[in-house]
Amino acid sequence: xxxxxxxxxxxxxxxxxxxxxxxxxxxxxxxxxxxxxxxxxxxxxxxxxxxxxxxxxxxxxxxxxxxxxxxxxxxxxxxxxxxxxxxxxxxxxxxxxxxxxxxxxxxxxxxxxxxxxxxxxxxxxxxxxxxxxxxxxxxxxxxxxxxxxxxxxxxxxx
Amino acid sequence: xxxxxxxxxxxxxxxxxxxxxxxxxxxxxxxxxxxxxxxxxxxxxxxxxxxxxxxxxxxxxxxxxxxxxxxxxxxxxxxxxxxxxxxxxxxxxxxxxxxxxxxxxxxxxxxxxxxxxxxxxxxxxxxxxxxxxxxxxxxxxxxxxxxxxxxxxxxxxx
Numbered sequence: 001x002x003x004x005x006x007x008x009x010x011x012x013x014x015x016x017x018x019x020x021x022x023x024x025x026x027x028x029x030x031x032x033x034x035x036x037x038x039x040x041x042x043x044x045x046x047x048x049x050x051x052x053x054x055x056x057x058x059x060x061x062x063x064x065x066x067x068x069x070x071x072x073x074x075x076x077x078x079x080x081x082x083x084x085x086x087x088x089x090x091x092x093x094x095x096x097x098x099x100x101x102x103x104x105x106x107x108x109x110x111x112x113x114x115x116x117x118x119x120x121x122x123x124x125x126x127x128x129x130x131x132x133x134x135x136x137x138x139x140x141x142x143x144x145x146x147x148x149x150x151x152x153x154x155x156x157x158x
Numbered sequence: 159x160x161x162x163x164x165x166x167x168x169x170x171x172x173x174x175x176x177x178x179x180x181x182x183x184x185x186x187x188x189x190x191x192x193x194x195x196x197x198x199x200x201x202x203x204x205x206x207x208x209x210x211x212x213x214x215x216x217x218x219x220x221x222x223x224x225x226x227x228x229x230x231x232x233x234x235x236x237x238x239x240x241x242x243x244x245x246x247x248x249x250x251x252x253x254x255x256x257x258x259x260x261x262x263x264x265x266x267x268x269x270x271x272x273x274x275x276x277x278x279x280x281x282x283x284x285x286x287x288x289x290x291x292x293x294x295x296x297x298x299x300x301x302x303x304x305x306x307x308x309x310x311x312x313x314x315x316x
Binding site: 044045047048049050051052056059060063064066067068069070083084085086087088089092093106107108109112113114115116119120121122123 | 202203205206207208209210214217218221222224225226227228241242243244245246247250251264265266267270271272273274277278279280281
């Protein structure tokens with residue numbers, strides 16, 4: 001599996017989230033051998049869980065499978081810039097490289113706002129690569145919110 | 159139940175965490191009528207879950223019980239200043255008031271470092287009261303890490 005195919009799997013998780021009426025964000029965790037060990041889409045509404053972002057669900061599943069709260073050498077692919085909650089979880093899990101798709105001016109916590117990885121309180125900082133398959137990730141979100149604005153005026157967090 | 163007794167319950171959760179060899183942090187969520195609807199201590203090691211901080215576990219339990227990803231009018235008591243992951247989750251859950259005990263210069267994300275509530279990316283900001291039962295919360299942590307330094311040189315995230 002290549003770099004691009006990992007992000008395509010994350011995009012597939014994002015589309016599946018949209019089909020569940022969840023904000024379309026998807027994530028995968030890849031082990032040091034390049035195998036996908038966890039994949040998830042956002043489930044905050046379905047699970048009644050404000051922490052059920054794609055990244056958190058994928059990290060929790062990968063940690064459970066590994067039997068460890070840390071995933072050294074693992075990479076995380078996510079279709080949207082992580083929020084500060086997810087960025088901090090990525091640091092706690094010792095993720096090696098973070099690849100993300102679209103920028104998130106409204107709620108992002110990596111390249112803007114709290115900039116989680118730029119403070120001494122982040123005890124592990126992954127390598128960060130943004131803008132991967134950005135146009136596709138952004139189109140998914142734009143289409144989702146455009147459709148929802150017609151049906152439902154309430155906003156989402158992500 | 160009063161303000162002080164809620165923090166005492168959180169301290170009891172922190173002591174129970176220490177008895178499990180987890181970093182001693184405890185949290186409770188209190189509903190608008192003043193009832194404790196969830197209480198938890200840190201379980202990151204036991205659950206192999208880097209997100210299993212006391213606040214996250216208490217928020218997830220309270221949301222599951224309420225059948226909602228938001229807890230308007232609810233307050234959260236925690237023995238230690240939340241890290242950025244937990245602070246962002248507190249914002250997502252729409253917690254009304256955050257009461258915390260000890261300051262956390264090493265890993266805190268409320269009064270230092272990423273200062274989660276001070277950016278426009280935080281779409282809900284609770285009222286924040288620090289230093290509640292601070293000496294007791296701090297003593298629990300100091301005793302735990304002093305004892306562990308003898309037995310185990312590895313540091314914790316919290």
